Amino acid sequence: MRCPAAKGYGMIKLRDLTKYYQTGVLKTFVLRNIDLDVEEGEFLTIMGPSGAGKSTLLHILGMLDTASSGEYYFYDQEVHRLTERRLSDLHKNCIGFVFQSYHLIDDLTVYENLETPLLYKKVKGAERKAKICDMLDRFQIVGKKDLFPNQLSGGQQQKVAIARAVIMSPKLILADEPTGNMNTREGKEIMDMFRDLNNNGTTIIQVTHSEVNASYGKRTIHLLDGWIQK
Amino acid sequence: MIIKTKGLKKLFTTEEVETTALDNVDLEIEAGDYVAIMGPSGCGKSTLLNILGMIDNPTAGDYWFLGKEVSKLSERQRANFRKSNIGFVFQSFNLIDELTVYENVELPLLYLGVAPSERKRRVHEVLEHMQLMPRKNHFPQQLSGGQQQRVAVARAVIAKPKLILADEPTGNLDSTHGEEVMNLLGELHNAGTTIVMVTHSPTFAEYSGRVIHLFDGQIVGENFNKGKNA
Numbered sequence: 001m002r003c004p005a006a007k008g009y010g011m012i013k014l015r016d017l018t019k020y021y022q023t024g025v026l027k028t029f030v031l032r033n034i035d036l037d038v039e040e041g042e043f044l045t046i047m048g049p050s051g052a053g054k055s056t057l058l059h060i061l062g063m064l065d066t067a068s069s070g071e072y073y074f075y076d077q078e079v080h081r082l083t084e085r086r087l088s089d090l091h092k093n094c095i096g097f098v099f100q101s102y103h104l105i106d107d108l109t110v111y112e113n114l115e116t117p118l119l120y121k122k123v124k125g126a127e128r129k130a131k132i133c134d135m136l137d138r139f140q141i142v143g144k145k146d147l148f149p150n151q152l153s154g155g156q157q158q159k160v161a162i163a164r165a166v167i168m169s170p171k172l173i174l175a176d177e178p179t180g181n182m183n184t185r186e187g188k189e190i191m192d193m194f195r196d197l198n199n200n201g202t203t204i205i206q207v208t209h210s211e212v213n214a215s216y217g218k219r220t221i222h223l224l225d226g227w228i229q230k
Numbered sequence: 231m232i233i234k235t236k237g238l239k240k241l242f243t244t245e246e247v248e249t250t251a252l253d254n255v256d257l258e259i260e261a262g263d264y265v266a267i268m269g270p271s272g273c274g275k276s277t278l279l280n281i282l283g284m285i286d287n288p289t290a291g292d293y294w295f296l297g298k299e300v301s302k303l304s305e306r307q308r309a310n311f312r313k314s315n316i317g318f319v320f321q322s323f324n325l326i327d328e329l330t331v332y333e334n335v336e337l338p339l340l341y342l343g344v345a346p347s348e349r350k351r352r353v354h355e356v357l358e359h360m361q362l363m364p365r366k367n368h369f370p371q372q373l374s375g376g377q378q379q380r381v382a383v384a385r386a387v388i389a390k391p392k393l394i395l396a397d398e399p400t401g402n403l404d405s406t407h408g409e410e411v412m413n414l415l416g417e418l419h420n421a422g423t424t425i426v427m428v429t430h431s432p433t434f435a436e437y438s439g440r441v442i443h444l445f446d447g448q449i450v451g452e453n454f455n456k457g458k459n460a
Binding site: 059062064065066084085088091092095097099101103105106107109112116117119120146148150151 | 276280283285286305309312316318320322324326327328329330333337340341367368369370371372
């Protein structure tokens with residue numbers, strides 16, 4: 001199943017999106033009345049202080065979490081109305097997620113970490129092998145394929161994480177502080193990779209504290225206390 | 231004997247410096263033991279656990295797991311050996327964010343080639359036991375830390391491993407959730423699983439039958455507990 005990217009629609013539309021956590025009678029708002037439009041091919045940066053709601057917004061965009069109210073349209077899909085199964089399908093076929101702490105599985109090799117999303121999309125053996133070898137080559141980590149995450153540097157682990165995020169050619173990549181846990185040189189390598197992916201048509205939305213990383217994007221929005229700053 | 235090491239040594243070499251992470255470690259663990267490994271940060275605890283779990287290789291020394299010397303096994307044999315016999319529980323849960331609770335727990339069975347109907351039966355059995363059925367279609371992001379760690383434990387036990395390696399399993403949890411996870415591990419131990427756990431917490435170390443103290447990569451002491459029954 002491919003990503004059902006309908007023509008004639010913008011990629012992402014958020015309307016009056018709100019997220020709160022409720023304990024007893026107390027509501028803690030994390031996102032308030034968010035309106036956002038993102039077109040295919042954009043490279044958008046979300047910035048803001050800690051606790052502003054950036055990661056929450058990214059997780060909702062990535063369909064790994066749901067809003068408390070408001071609307072989220074992904075092309076012509078009304079995400080806010082979809083069943084968990086349908087959300088899971090959409091997510092798996094359209095979106096790749098890259099986290100600050102890589103989120104690799106420590107007891108799987110590099111090869112197996114790359115293979116996991118393919119197993120779940122029921123890709124057949126020969127095609128899996130071809131896709132994985134292609135990724136290992138593109139990201140120059142062929143020699144590392146049988147190593148475990150604990151045997152790699154931070155930058156190498158993040159390369160594996162990005163390779164895993166892009167292996168099914170998602171239309172959208174969401175990156176949450178992707179260079180937070182590595183040195184400057186490795187960080188630049190990672191951001192250059194994102195730029196290449198964007199130049200080749202992948203839409204990218206990144207959360208970052210870094211002005212340098214933000215400069216790779218074409219548009220920046222600022223969040224503060226859950227609101228988008230105008 | 232389930233685990234035996236002799237003269238185990240691990241060196242990390244960078245351009246500038248050589249670090250001895252493990253120095254001449256001799257260890258014997260019987261099937262059904264519950265061992266805690268303690269020591270200050272950087273003393274080699276996680277390195278030792280990774281080598282026992284075959285997700286890292288020693289620089290020198292021998293390691294027999296279930297009577298087989300593991301360095302003599304091929305990569306493929308080691309992988310099968312590991313996947314069939316060892317379950318891992320990590321401090322940072324190590325769940326796959328874009329997979330549901332159900333899919334995270336199912337993953338090891340996919341690698342072992344278990345048939346779909348059998349997979350479903352076993353996943354439901356474990357989820358029922360861990361009281362996670364109401365959450366089976368949720369994503370890790372939507373669960374509390376304690377729930378995520380329960381999912382991680384469910385994933386670690388689903389292949390009915392003989393050995394569980396737990397690296398600071400309660401490190402990212404508050405004391406109530408930490409106790410919950412420790413009780414789960416205790417139950418597994420009572421049912422016959424061997425447990426080797428790295429912990430900073432003297433309280434949780436008391437759940438074990440034997441505490442090994444590491445310092446600067448060497449075993450410097452050992453004491454025996456009554457152990458707490460789950």
